[in-house]
Amino acid sequence: MTLRRRSLLLSPLVSPLVSPLVSPLVLAACAAPMGRDDPARAVAGPEQGFGAGTRGGADADPADDRTVHTRAELDAALALGERPKIIRLAAHIDLAAGAPASDFDFAAYVAAYEPATWGRRPPTGPLEEARQRAARRHAAAVTLCVPPNTTLIGVAPGAGFSRGMLLLDGVQQLILRHLDCSDAWDPFPAWDPLDGAQGEWNSDVDTVSLRRSQQVWVDHCRFADVPRPPRTVFGRHLQHQDGLLDITRQSDRISVSWCRFEDHDKTMLIGGSDRHSDDEGRLRVTLHHNLWQRVRERTPRVRYGQVQLVNNLFLVEDAAAYAYSIGVGRQARIHSEANAWETPPGVAGTQLLRRLGEGAAFADRGSLLNGAPLVLGADFPAPPAMPAIRAEPAALAAHRVRAMAGPHRSQ
Numbered sequence: 001m002t003l004r005r006r007s008l009l010l011s012p013l014v015s016p017l018v019s020p021l022v023s024p025l026v027l028a029a030c031a032a033p034m035g036r037d038d039p040a041r042a043v044a045g046p047e048q049g050f051g052a053g054t055r056g057g058a059d060a061d062p063a064d065d066r067t068v069h070t071r072a073e074l075d076a077a078l079a080l081g082e083r084p085k086i087i088r089l090a091a092h093i094d095l096a097a098g099a100p101a102s103d104f105d106f107a108a109y110v111a112a113y114e115p116a117t118w119g120r121r122p123p124t125g126p127l128e129e130a131r132q133r134a135a136r137r138h139a140a141a142v143t144l145c146v147p148p149n150t151t152l153i154g155v156a157p158g159a160g161f162s163r164g165m166l167l168l169d170g171v172q173q174l175i176l177r178h179l180d181c182s183d184a185w186d187p188f189p190a191w192d193p194l195d196g197a198q199g200e201w202n203s204d205v206d207t208v209s210l211r212r213s214q215q216v217w218v219d220h221c222r223f224a225d226v227p228r229p230p231r232t233v234f235g236r237h238l239q240h241q242d243g244l245l246d247i248t249r250q251s252d253r254i255s256v257s258w259c260r261f262e263d264h265d266k267t268m269l270i271g272g273s274d275r276h277s278d279d280e281g282r283l284r285v286t287l288h289h290n291l292w293q294r295v296r297e298r299t300p301r302v303r304y305g306q307v308q309l310v311n312n313l314f315l316v317e318d319a320a321a322y323a324y325s326i327g328v329g330r331q332a333r334i335h336s337e338a339n340a341w342e343t344p345p346g347v348a349g350t351q352l353l354r355r356l357g358e359g360a361a362f363a364d365r366g367s368l369l370n371g372a373p374l375v376l377g378a379d380f381p382a383p384p385a386m387p388a389i390r391a392e393p394a395a396l397a398a399h400r401v402r403a404m405a406g407p408h409r410s411q
Contacts, residue, residue, distance in 0.1 A: 039177065040065070040086045040153045044217040044255055049308050049387045050257025054217040056151035056175030060084040061159075065148025067155065071098070082175075084149040090156045092180065099141040104134040104188060105204025111193055115234055120193040135188040139205070143167050146174060154178035154407055160222070165205050172214040176221060178407040181207050183226040186240050191233075201239040211249040218245065218255070222406045224262040241265070243298070247305075248272035252282040260291045260406040267295045271303030274330045274357060279304040285369075287312060288389060289397065291405040292325070294318075301327030302334055303357060309336040310389050311397035313405075319346035329355030333383035336364035336376065338391040340398035343370060355379050368394040 057064070066077040067088040077087045097374040109131060113123045121133075142164035146152060148171040154160055159181035168174055186203035193199040207223050210216060223244040231238045244261050246269040247254055248387070261267050271279050283305030292299045293315040300307065309326065313326045325341070328334060341352055349369050353362070353376055362380035367373075403409070 001157070006210055009259075040088060040151055040155075042175075042177070044175070046387075047389065048217060048255040048257060048286040049288065049310075049389050050253050050306075051215065051217045051286060052387070054175060054215040054253070054255070055084075055149075055173055055205070056217070057084045057086045057173075058151065058175075059149075060151075071095070078145070078147060078150075080147075082148050086151045088153055088155040089159045089179070092158045092160055092162065092361050094162050095142045095144060096138075096162075096185070099387045100137050102134040102138070102187070102374070104130055109191075110233055113193075115193060115199065118193075119197070123191055128391045131188050131190070135186070135190075135204070138187060139165075142205075145169065147171060149173045151175040151177070152179065153329070154180065156344050157408065160407070166208045167218060168208070168210045168213040170212040172216075174213065174216045175384055176208070176216075176218045176273070178219075179221045180407050181221065182224045184241055186242070189239050198236060199234060200236055201233065203239050203242045205241060206243040207241075209243070209246045210247045210251040210254065211247075213251045214253050216251070216254045218257070218259060220258045220405070220407055220409065222260040222262070223264075224260070225264045227263050239265075243267065243269050246270075246272070247283065247285055248279075249276065250279055250282045252284055254285045256285070256287050256290060258289045258401075258405045258409070260293070261295055261299065262291075263294045265370040266298045266301075267292065267298045268300035269298060270300045270305045270307060271329065274303060276304065280331060283307075284386075286310070286387070286389065287291065289401050289405060291315070294321070296321060297323040297325070297354075299325045301329060301356065302332035303329040304331045306333045306386060308386050308389060309334065309339055311337075311394070311401065312339045313398045313401040314339065314341045314343075314352075316341070316343040316347055319344050322347060322351075325352045326362075327354050327356045328360045328362050328377070328380070332357065332360045332361060332362070334360075334362045335383050335386050336362070336367060337389075338394040338397055339364075340368045340394045341370070342372070342398075349374055353379075366391065366394055368398075371395065 041058045044051045046052045065086040068074045069091045086186040109127045112127050146168050162183045184205045186205035189201045189203045286308040288310040290312045334339045361383040362377040364376040
């Protein structure tokens with residue numbers, strides 16, 4: 001009987017329904033879901049800080065677990081609506097491939113609103129109306145609206161999106177993993193002569209935009225621009241991109257982990273305006289083990305939010321192309337721990353942090369600048385307590401982030 005009992009315990013062919021000799025432990029193992037180790041069904045644990053508890057589409061039925069290769073297949077999967085769903089992306093999709101052609105005349109627009117003749121009035125009239133129409137049509141074609149209770153995961157090398165925007169607006173329970181997203185491009189930027197002392201060109205296209213969304217986990221993704229020669233119009237940089245990942249308008253309980261942010265200017269905004277006082281008490285965001293490389297500023301720039309920055313790596317290659325890393329704006333509360341900066345000569349420790357508003361709080365401990373201990377933000381009051389995250393030493397974290405951040409890299 002001993003041999004018979006052992007064979008029953010080890011054999012995968014014996015049903016527990018007909019074998020009283022199978023132990024409760026084996027019964028539990030047989031009952032476990034087949035996909036329990038599937039990264040597409042992963043949920044955000046307590047180590048994710050503010051985004052802990054995000055499930056995305058982890059509870060999807062098998063029929064709502066889709067693998068997609070085309071925009072049409074993707075749109076069909078997104079049409080599942082609010083019920084839990086897993087979308088496994090097995091291709092790179094150009095979101096602008098079906099965008100409508102436009103006859104907007106940019107040269108005529110520039111001639112009409114030249115500040116020397118038009119002045120510092122906001123653009124009005126037929127050409128500005130034509131620009132707005134073209135911008136709306138383009139945005140409708142290239143914006144991918146992601147519904148709640150969704151896990152969107154890349155399952156092939158290079159899987160992701162280009163030349164468009166992922167919009168998470170008024171949704172909850174979203175997970176984005178292993179996606180390569182690049183070159184969000186706005187062909188119709190707006191000229192605002194009252195933005196700053198000399199006016200600015202502004203784009204309204206982010207690579208990923210979170211607005212009024214809750215419980216979002218972004219993990220092991222890459223967000224980048226395609227470098228192009230700069231172009232100047234009216235003496236100002238012609239801006240065709242906005243943020244790589246912007247978190248605004250009362251979004252809350254967000255975690256961004258093990259991602260790469262590359263080759264960008266205004267990288268991450270948390271809180272869109274000093275006027276958005278209703279963001280107070282929300283915008284709780286954890287950023288850990290991310291790589292920020294060849295980015296100019298806003299990594300992140302915070303208003304009103306409570307933000308944790310833990311074990312991130314900031315690589316500055318060109319001092320002339322670098323402005324600052326952490327923007328501490330109005331009513332921001334930021335806890336920084338064990339982050340690492342590697343910078344060239346000409347970048348001082350005082351440049352890493354910029355005060356951009358009143359009523360802010362900031363504290364740092366254990367961070368490094370070129371391998372040396374760093375004193376950062378000592379003149380700020382301390383922020384309130386935030387969820388405990390176990391930080392590793394900054395030097396060790398920098399080594400691991402360099403090797404493991406981004407799609408399809410395991411930590």
